[in-house]
Amino acid sequence: MDASMMDAEGGRVHLLERRARRLVVIVALQNLLVAACLLLTLYAYCVQESKPEDVVPENIHIRLLPIADIQGNQTLKFINSQSKYKMSLDDKNDDEIIISCTGPYILYMDVCYLSMLEGKEVNGTLWLLDERKTPEILFSMSSSHEVCTALHKTVYFRKTGKASLQLISTTNFKIKTVTVGMSSQLGGQCLY
Known part of the structure; x- marks a missing residue:
């Protein structure tokens, strides 16, 4: 090679x-x-x-236990809350909800109401009362038979305010059962 x-x-x-x-x-x-x-x-x-x-804060809310047999003109008295966060029932008055954060809330209800006079239409109105007892009409209800429905409305509360719900009704109007809750539209945010 x-x-x-x-x-x-x-x-x-x-x-x-x-x-x-x-x-x-x-x-x-x-x-x-x-x-x-x-x-x-x-x-x-x-x-x-x-x-x-890093956990997302819980939504500011209160969900009250259902109450039954409400008739006449009276303020709804709640037994206790099913769940709550930064809202509560007043220890002295079981008909007042204590608001801890300013802002818009969704007030929602699951309610069954009826006329105690079969076939005759009767009326009831739920009012929202603030700490100054200024009424705001929430829902008007009328029926000649039993009605079960879900209701909701946007309401505004100030921090450290109180709210209560009052039924104003004609004779023989009855709320059979009602469950009430409120939830902040700002989520878990409580700035003031």
Whole structure:
């Protein structure tokens, strides 16, 4: 064999060895990057799991236990609340709801009412009274038979206010059962 063929063969081997070394380096770098991404993902997941302050605050609300057999002109007296957050019933007056945050609220009710005189239409009106006992008409109800319905209305309260619900009705109008709740339209936000 002559020297020119040896150089060509030796050069080819040398070229293949260089390419193999580059490939090993590239694969090693790729594996390091994958491992770094996995570690970063695991760290971010663990940090997120350990932060309890990241929990979304509960919506400001009160949901009262159902009450029954209300007739005549009277303020609705609630036994207790089913759930609540930053709202409560007054300890002295079980007919007053204490408001802790200013803002708009959705007042919602599930109510069944009826005429105690079959076939004769009777009327009732639910009023919302604030701490100054200023009435606001919430719902007007009239029926000659039993009606069960869901009602809702947007109302506005000031912080440290009180609210109560009063039924004004004609003779023989009766609320059979009612469940009342209020929920802030600002979620868990209570700025003032």
